[in-house]
Amino acid sequence: MTLLEVENLRKTFGGIVAVDGASFSVEEGTVTGLIGPNGAGKTTTFNLVSGFYEPDSGVVRYRGTDTQELMTPSRDERAIWVSSAGVGFGTVGLAGASLSGVATPGLLAGTAVGAVAGAGIYYGQEWLRGRSDDTRRTRPFRLSQAGLARTFQITRELQGMSVLENLMLAPKGQRGENLTQTWFNRSAVLEQEASVREEARDMLEFLEIDHLETEEAGNLSGGQRKLLELGRILMTDPDLILLDEPVAGVNPTLTRKLLERLEELRDQGYSFLIVEHDMEVIMNISDTIIVMAEGQKLMQGTPEEVQSDERVIDAYLGG
Amino acid sequence: MAISGTLVSLGTFVAIYALLSLGLNIKFGYGGLLDIGHVTFYLLGAYVTALLVAPPAADQQFADYVLGLDLAWIVAVPIAVVVAAVAGMLIALPAIRLREDYLAITVLGFSVIAKRVIQTQGWLANGPGSLRNYPAPLRGAFPLPGGGESITLVGLGVPPEALFGVVVLILWAVGTYVLGEFGRIDSMDSIGDRVFHAVFAVTTLGVGYLAARRLASGTERVGALTVGSGLVAGVVAAGLSLTGSVSVGVLLTLGLFSVFTWLLAARIVFDHYDGMPARDAVAALGLAVAFVGAFLPLILLGGEGGNEQSRIGLIVTVVLLLVFVYGLVYLSNHWEGYGSGSAFISVVGVGALWLFVIRYFLLALVTPFKQGGASEALGQLFQNLTWLIQFSGGDPAFNYARFVFTTAIAVVGAAYYLMEITVASPFGRVLKAIRDDEDAATALGKNTFVFKIQSMMLGSALAGLAGALWALSVGALVHTMFAPRITFIVFLMVIIGGTANNRGVLLGSVIYWGFQKGTEDIAGFFPPEARSSVQALRIAFIGALLIVILYYRPEGIWGEQTTASSEVES
């Protein structure tokens, strides 16, 4: 089954075309490599797929659904925000009107003005968010929730937190993230917290970094950070994992360890899309490889096909 | 006012500002939201509460304001808190997506506007004048016991003696609980410990001793004991007051309890500075004595009169102070020769404690000694010890200020507990993640926007609660109490104790008000015409202090809390 479909993706930055009509797909249960010379648009593609950038044109489909659609607030969510903004500002309007001592029609008018203003502010900021790349990035959490998770090229471990906490942050649907649950349903929260902690410890063991449990994440080596980030992503229980240069700057021993884990995970049914510079690694691990050059897909095929393709060799030597 | 009264009012301010800074800590310390308009919500809480409990403006002379619903405090305060929280949401909704500097200027603007509106709109809350004459809850019954009239609670007439009994019950119950937590009898080795526990046993009518023993045996919770001891004390207090032995009742319960709090405080301090070498402790004492000594010329040569002699005293004192400050800086720079940098902070901390002891237990006795000799001084010492009791004309009583203080402390205790739970929960974890790296949190599927809004609302609600307490404690509100600089002071409290450390924030509040009171005392030594300058200088000093802390010790005195969620082992 096709997990991810990318069609005619295009993105420009101030006149410079970063991705120019790329199309490819990722099948479930496979490791797909994404390679290409520097400036080929791999990382941009990554950011587009994970929702951190908004494409100028083109579609990214995850399990058949447009990711842009996934990231737009649902009808319910909108309703909640609009009504709370409306009620809030409406109350302000009502209070204002009643304080200035007008008659009933005035009160109603004040309330209405407030409510409309509140709804307007909500829609205003929605609209703003739609226009600006800078504010757009608060929505990609939806994709992560839907099972499309990513890592970053430069690892984004939370340096002030312990390794264990970094992992415990990740799982979805934690009761304790809800304040009322935290305050009034403490035993259930603590119970779940204990199980999340167990889960995190298992993950540390799986990645063989359990000795680092209480270490602050900021003190880890580059390779350990990559492992931690992989573990953290796994904790969100994803289906498709986007890895941005998972072995860059990692020593050979750790690299081997990481690759073993990836294979193990693929056998468990996870799917991967990996950007990687290390050719040996990518040829070893990938089932399919997509080669990009100058913002477009050059070809897609098995490692053997890619290795023997003239165009690929040209692109690398020419680029 | 006796100095114990000053301590009580200072303690009330500490509690209120601790609440305020707990709120800011949730926003700034944990959530990373740079809310330099925090005072807006404080203002809202105070004014909404006051306007709700006030009688209709039509009944008042020379006052004009809205609402005046005559509500009970118990109803008004939650409303005010909700209003503050909702206001926080309304401001955050559009502003929170902005860059942090834009957010800062936006919320600062709101705080300026809120103050201006209160100041200029006479119809709203009595214009540039003060909003006063709103009732204080249970005010009529004080001073307890028996000083006031019966009050009506939910339709029942309650005699003040019974109310007193309830107050004592709560105090003792809480006290015993705290004792169970802190006053562990885990060692009976040294003579000191034995003496300590013996005194404990006496000051708590034996209850504390029993509680601690049981706790030490590790088998029993102190739950029943806490309520039990409270009940005993409450009944004793109420009974004795009813039968006419008011003084005995008050002294036996509140008096003992006051002494117990000193012991407890001493115990906590000793525990905290457990590993401190004796030499450091002496050094700290030396610092405190040197500091006090610097003022001797001013006091001895007379600071009040404008004559030549007093001027010399002033100059000598200022020079001595400068030498002292220089010495302190020199010590801090060369402390490595003696120990680590944090050891120096401990020394300064202990020095400050010494200073408090000297001021409270020694200097406060000077005037009574001059007036009435040793017996007068001893009487004063006794009053200072039994600080929860007010002696008006020799009759011991529990006055309203102490009631407000107790309430404020209880509220802060509850809020602190709630915040500790909150930041140790997954909610707090996500908040910290957003502060450190919003992209990472997003990539993990966290709706950062919602979390930020919640932290804003929570922090604002606490500020609103602080405002309500402020309205209760001062009894009259003026717009100048809510100047933008309050936010700044609260920032100082958060940063000084340790950002993202709730305990540190409490410490920050104590330090700030200690400093405030200390400088007020100092300003009192100076000639009247120089006093306003001293007042201004101390705000300037606070600004400088903030910069210095941010540069040399950005993590504050206690640093960020070591992540509590890993401590909550199952």
Add this chain to the structure above:
Amino acid sequence: MVETGLLNAVVTGIVTGSVIALGAIGLSLVYSIAEVPNFAHGELLMLGAYMAIFVNKPGTVPVYELLASDTQAATTAGLVVLFLLAAGGAVAVIYQLAGREGLAGGYWNRDVPDPVGYLVHAAGASVVGLFVVVTTPSIWSGMVLAMVLLGAFAPLLERRLFRKFRRKDAELATMLIVTLGLSFVLRFTTQAIYGGQTRTYTVPNVASVFDTTVPLSAAQFFDFYLTGSGLVVEMINTGAVGSGDPVSLFVVEYALPALVGLVVVTVAVGYGAARWRRQSGTTAGQTVGPRLTGGLAGLVTLLVLVVVLPSSGSVPDSSVASTRISLSLMRGLTITLALLMMGLLHVLLRETKLGVAMRASSDNLDLAKVTGINTDQVITATWVIAGVYAAIGGVMLGVLFVQVQPNIGFFLLLPMFAGVILGGIGSVYGAMIGSFVVGLSMDVGIYLLDIGTVLRVPVAFVVLFVVLLVKPEGIAGGAS
């Protein structure tokens, strides 16, 4: 009787905008180049206002009053101190900008022996000092003193404070809190020294120019009457010397065709000039670009036509509409001064090496550093400019609003930030335009809403808030 109206509010708004702009320029430059969101910038203006008191009312300055013979007059010793302050300040500014080598003439294009450089600078500083001493106690003398002192002081903040934090990679939030702390230090130290009470400058009501007495601070009324046949303008001198009675100075009338002609010719000349400039010079980023050319040409044409066109008239009995503008010479001077300083800055940014470096650093500090620009020096220079402009703004603020208090700067902080954000952080031109928009909206706003002047700052803030909601990147558009 003619009432003041919207037009008057607009003119007042332009005056307010001028003062805001003088502050906002520094704020914006420091923000974009030194990357300091300076919440203490208002305090720089306040300091400028207080420094002018040194000259204007030496008798009221603590300690320094010992050297004053009268409220407004300093003794010889006082004058010497003034001279030293002004000359020393001027030398310090050069030192801050270019260091010791600079004082020896290191930044000149030709090689000179060190002593020559020192001599020339000493002479220049003496000129500044003498100017201050000779023109004492005029407000202009105070302004010059404030300019050199603040120009020397502001970069000190950078060197002693902000640079250290920058070296530690302090976050924006930390920087912001530091500036807040600094603002408290400056404001309350000033309050401790000067006391909290309101102070005022003594500005003469009249000035003598070529033996003609010109009213300086007294309001002049310009009454406009719109009649069926045209526009009648009457200028009334309210503060006539000697008597308090208003004196009508002149009445002129613009016929309708003349009015139409005025508009058409102005627009045509402006447009034509802009077009000509656009075609003649193709290089982007000229100092005098098409828009500026067009604007200047239009302005000159307008002024000429306003003087040339009218015929003498008389005040009509009835009019379709009438309004009054109240404008004093001092207010006019404020606008002129602000525009002049903006022009100077424009030339500096476009024509000098420093200006180019500043613009490069504003775009990207790290990149500028890599390309060999001495960014530390550029940042220092930025602070000098911010200090000088703040000094002018502060003194004008004190003159126009008649009171000098420790908190005047803080109250101007929100409008200045509004101007900067409105114009888009990173664009000093945007900040200038933004400041005028904010100034206009403040004064026009309180006029239209009919609310008290205490609410001017809130009005400015509402404008800012709306801008942040609708277009957070500012009217100049581009992100920095």
